[in-house]
Amino acid sequence: MAKIIIHLGQCLHFQKGCSRCIDECPMKLLKFDFPPQNGDITIEDEMCIECRNCEVTCSPKVIKVESTE
Numbered sequence: 001m002a003k004i005i006i007h008l009g010q011c012l013h014f015q016k017g018c019s020r021c022i023d024e025c026p027m028k029l030l031k032f033d034f035p036p037q038n039g040d041i042t043i044e045d046e047m048c049i050e051c052r053n054c055e056v057t058c059s060p061k062v063i064k065v066e067s068t069e
């Protein structure tokens with residue numbers, strides 16, 4: 001199980017249409033199907049393979065993956 005943490009205050013998705021992490025996730029786990037908001041959002045997903053493609057591709061470095069095991 002992995003925890004994916006996104007610092008939405010600096011994320012470029014809602015203001016600039018960035019979808020790099022969405023496009024680079026081989027498991028298609030990242031959907032951003034929540035309203036724009038500030039603060040952090042944490043997604044726990046057992047399908048995450050911790051490849052860290054999302055971290056690497058994010059230019060402002062606002063997405064982090066933590067192992068919970």
Ligand code: SF4
Pocket residue numbers: 002004024025026027028029030047048049050051052053054055065
């Ligand atoms: S670590 Fe890999 S599988 Fe997990 S959310 Fe990021 S891109 Fe997707």
Ligand code: SF4
Pocket residue numbers: 006010011012013018019020021022057058059060061062063
């Ligand atoms: S790549 Fe980074 S800035 Fe772009 S949508 Fe994902 S978390 Fe936000």
